[in-house]
Amino acid sequence: MRDDSIIELGAVTVNDQDSKPGKLTSRDIASSVDIMNADKIADQNVLTAFDLMHRMPGIQVTQFGQGTTTGKFSFRGFNGEGRINAVKLLIDGIPSNTNDGNMPFIDALFPLDIESIEVVRGTNDPRYGLHNVAGNVNMTTSTGGNYVKGRVSYGSFDTHDIQSGLGYEKDGFSQNYQISYRASDGYRDRSASDKNSFSGKWFYEPTDKYKVGLIARWSEAGAQEPGYLTYAQQLASTTQATPHNPLDYSKRTIGQVSAHLDVNVSETLFWSSKAYSNIFDDQRLVMFHPAFAQVKRDRDEVQYGAITSLTYHPTISWLDDFTIETGFDFQQQENKYRQYRLTNGIPRTPANNTNIRNDEDWSFLNYGGYIQAVIKPTKWLKLTPGYRADVVDGDFFSNRPNSTTPGASPTFGAFPLNDYGTISQPKIGAVITPIEGYSLYGNWGRTFQVGLGQATFILNNNQKNIGPSLNDGWEVGVKLQPVDWAEGRVAYWMQDASNEISRNLASADSTMIGPTKRQGVDIEVKVYPTDRFGVWAAYSLQEAKTTNPSARVINTMEYVAGNQVVNTPNYLFSAGLDYQITQEFRSCLWTSGQGNYFVDQANAAGQHGEYALLNLDLGYQVSKEVELQFQAKNLTDAQREYLWYDESYGTGQRFPFYSPGDGIAFYGAVSVKFDY
Incomplete structure (x- = not known):
């Protein structure tokens, strides 16, 4: 009996690994989970892999359009600006957020190499701690197989890319390689960019007893920055670059290497371990406004870590199933x-x-452990109690010279860590399936948020220890699949933060904005009555509000009780129609968009950001190995823009900044794959 709450988009590929015992996965979490598979990914023309999330249900995609700082995705009422980074990103199971929670490691991925994207929403997944505030996303890439594949495309704005992949598997040893390059002049003036990527995977599985592997990934990117326009400028022309910042640019280098070991200790005991290292080197020269100074920002991060789990799956006579x-x-x-x-x-x-x-050097250590059980007393009931605990440690040294202003807090020297203590996170979930195809699920859990960057530490003489912001969330939903070709899911969720931490995008400082409340409804449906025709749609209502800000927050940030958190759209949607016109000719007409949001903390500068995009994908299978592809994006040439309202300065010096999104665009491609 199927008793999960998962909805998948695209063709599901079943392999031998799916039937083998192993560690718990998202299918064992009683939460809203969405998976998008390779056939909905590989033919997309995107500047960065985060753009693939436009098709995913309930995902907000925030597009900055500035150099290598292209954008980010988020969900469950958290915005994608970087003020509050609430999504844990994993690539092939490896943590892939930077210290501040952003996701630049996604730059190394090209669509042709991605096998699936998995989104787990909510607060009850105990496998991850840091950054797992609203949930997590795992992007998996090609592993195993014997193939040669490639894709060459060209399109609007002189956009061209070459993607290639090679897989070879024999006698238990598999090798997978990917080399890709992409360049574009960009929709706007002075927005040229280029990016390359290489990855290699080597896995050895001589028997069913164990599997050992190594993954290496490297990417370099560079881009011009067209700058943020004023309201009058973007009305005059959405393609122009701002005249005050001709030198703005950014370049980025990222690398990941990981070692993997899976061992079937016995028929009922499975051990999995990963060790990894990530590097991130980012340089950005930027001048946001003629009244502002030009600044150079250099970030250099080195991460290393390990993940291990032990899974026990015994047979217990008085239980239908049990795993811990x-x-x-x-x-x-x-x-x-x-x-x-x-x-x-x-x-x-x-x-x-x-x-x-800023001139800062700091170390940051996060470690934690969890226990998760999956208990099925009967076929129709699944319980998922869990518990996680995390600890944060580190040290900070600032080389910034002290201010000469009398009474100013020192900026030079070593500063202590906030005492976060042991962060306790209980979890519980349940799925009831009284009738095959009809499941009711619910969950409750706690996640956490700590200060990141300099906000992890006590930098002010008058500052007190700040504990973690605890996020308590719950969800109740129903998953329906009355027939094989139709399924749907409806969920209502709520999430409360005890003392939310908001980053200042201009200064990298952070402020505790106090308790917040988020809630929403997610609706999804997928109907494929025949092999040739199908529709899918998703709609999410959401809100995020402050509930009890301190007097300091009210006076300095202008949040008051009941104000909406900035840049959080009140709704999100995506939908598509797949039609196989002939055996060789396929089509997909799909749309995505969002509602308006408040851009300022006082909620006084109006609402902005609403848009709807219409896209068309066509594919013609010339032969078993070769497909011709065409894509039209933003068919209606809808105008949209990311709007940032800088509140770093007094009310008389605040400026709204506009970054227009791409207009209508067309792309053609040839995709080949030879299996051997």
């Missing part, structure tokens, strides 16, 4: 952040407190 898993993970980070002012690309002198905005 315990796990431990840690991540150590060594981070550097420099931000200094320039004039015409040259650092300003003297090197004092005014001209050096």
Whole structure:
């Protein structure tokens, strides 16, 4: 009996690994889970892999359109700006967030190499701690098989890319390689970019007893930054670049290497371990407004860590099924952040407190463990109690010169860590399936948020210890699949934070904005009555509000009780129609969009951001190995923009910044795959 709450988009590929015993997966979590498979991914023309999330249900995609800082995705009422990074990203099971929770490691992925994207929403998944505030996303890439595949495309804005992949498997040893390159002049003036990526996978599985492997991934990217437009400028032309910042650019290098070991200790006991290292080197020169200084931002992060779990799946006569898993993970980070002012690309002198905005070195350690049980007293009832605990440690040293202003807090020296203590996170979930195809599920859980970057530490003489912000959330939903070709899911959820931490996008400082409440409804349906025709649709209502901000927050940030958290759309939607016109000719017409949001914390500057995009995908199978592809994006040439309302300064110096999204665009491609 199927008793999960998962909905999949695209063709499901079943392999031998699916039937083997192993560690618990998202299918064992009593929560809303969505999976998008390779056939809905490989033919997409995207600047960065986060753009693939437009098709995923209930996902907000925030597009900055500035150099390598292209955008981010988020869900469950958390925005994608970076003020509150609430989604844990994993690539092939490896943690892939930077220290502040952002997701630049996604740059190394190209669509042709992605096998699936899995989204787990909610607070009751105990496998992950840090950044797992609203849920997690795992992107898996090609492993195993014997194939040669490639894709060459060209389209609007002189966009061209080459993607290639090779798989070879024999006698228990598999090798997979991927090399890709992409370049574009961009929709706007002075927005050219290019990116390359390489990855290799080597796995050895001589018997069913164990499997050992190594994954390496490297990517380099560079881009011009067209700048943020004023309201009048974007009305005049959405393709123009701002005249005050001709030197703005960004470049980025990322790398990941991981070792994997899976061992079937016995028929009922499974051990899985991973060790990894991530590097992130990012440089950005930016001038947001003529009234602002030009700044150079340098980030350098090195992460290393390990994840291990032990899964026990015995046969118990008085239970229908039982599994218990315990796990431990840690991540150590060594981070550097420099931000200094320039004039015409040259650092300003003297090197004092005014001209050096940040000069920081800090270590950050997070470790935690969990226990998760999956108990089925009967075929129609599944219970998933769990518990997780996390600890945060680290040290911080600032090289920024002290201010000469009398009474100012020191900015030079070592600063202590906030005492977060042991962060306790109980979880519980249940799925009731009284009739095959009809499941009622619910869950409750706790996740956490701590200060990131300098906000992890006590930097002010008058600052008190700040504990973690605890996020308590619950969800109740129903999953329906009355027939094989139709399924749907409806869920209502709520999530309360005890003392939410919001980052200032301009200064990298953080502020506790106090308790917040998020709630929403997610609706999904998928109907494929024949092999040739199918429709899918998703609609999410959501809201995020402050409930009891402190007097300091009210006075400085202008949040008051009941205000909506900025840049959180009140609804999200996606839908598509798949039609196989002939045996060789396929089509997909699909749309995605979002509602309006408030751009300022006082909720006084109006609502912005609503858009709807219409896209068309066509494919013609010339032969078993070769397909011709065509894609039209934003068919109606809808105007949309990301709007950032900078609140770093007093009310008389606040500016709304506009970054227009791409207009109508067309792409053609040839995709080949030879299996041998």
